[in-house]
Amino acid sequence: MEEIIYLGSHISLTSPEYFLGAAKEAKSLDENCFMFYTGAPQNSRRVELERMSIPAGRKYCEDNGIFLDKCVIHAPYIINLANNENPDSYAFGKSFLKEEIRRCEAFGIRYLVLHPGSRKEMELEDSIACLVLALKEVIDPSSNVIICIETMAGKGKEIGRTFEEVASILEGVGDPAHIGVCLDTCHIFDAGYEVERIDEILDRFDKTIGLSNLHVIHLNDSKTYLGSHKDRHENLGYGAIGYETLRKYVYHPLLKGIPKILETPWVNEKPPYKEEIGMLRGEYREAWRDKFN
C-alpha cells in the first residue's frame, strides 16, 4: 500500500468564502493539506466564525482529498508569551491564544503553530518559564488541539533557537497531548543546524525533544547562510539548503505521516506552490521559476 505524503502551503483566508475559498485554493494548487492564519498574521482583528463558511469548507475538504486532520492554523505573531514585562500584552496573548484554540476546534483542525516569542530584556530561563506558565494556563485539557512550538532562526531575542530550548518548553508544560513542535527547515538552518545531514538532525531532535512530539514541518529553503539568524525564506531549490536536501524531509521514513507546509515566497505576485509541490511529488527538477514572468 502506498503511503500518503501530505503536502500543502500557507493559504490566506479571504472574503467572501474564507475557509471554503482557502480549501478550493489549496485544491487548485494540488495540495492535500494546508495552513492558514485565522485573520491577518500581524493583528488580532478576526471575522466571526459564522461568516467563515466552515461547514461548507469542511465538506469540500472531505470531498476533495484534503485531510483536515493534517491541516494547520498558525497563531498570529503579535502573540508574545515569552516576556511578561508588560502585563497587559502578556494577558492579551493568553486570551487570544485561548480563542485560537476555540477557533481550531470550530474548523476541526488539531495543529496550532505558535512562535515561542521574544524574551526581550528577560533572561532566557525566566523567559521560558514565562512562556511555560502561559501555556499551562491556556491549554484546555478537554480539547484535542496541540499547540506546536515552532523552531526559530534566533533573530533578535527570539527563543526556541535550539532543540534544547524547545525541549525545555515542552518539559515545562509536561503535556504531550496538548503541546508539540513544528520544525521549520529554514529556521533551523539559519539557527546553525546542518539541515543536509538529515539523519543526524533527526537523531538530535529525537534525543532532545523526542520525534513523537513533531507534528508539523515547515518546508522552506533559505535565502541566507547557515547560522545567519536571519529567517528569510526562499523557494525550494533556489536557496542555500537546496532541493535535494529539502526533498529528503518529504520522504524520510521517520517523517512520513507529518504534514509538510510550504511558506516560500510568491513569484511575480503568484503562488509558486503548485510547481514546488509538483516538483516534490515527481522525480523531476526543473527551473520552474523562469516560467513566472
Ligand code: FE
Ligand atoms: Fe511560523
Ligand code: FE
Ligand atoms: Fe515557519
Ligand code: ZN
Ligand atoms: Zn520564518
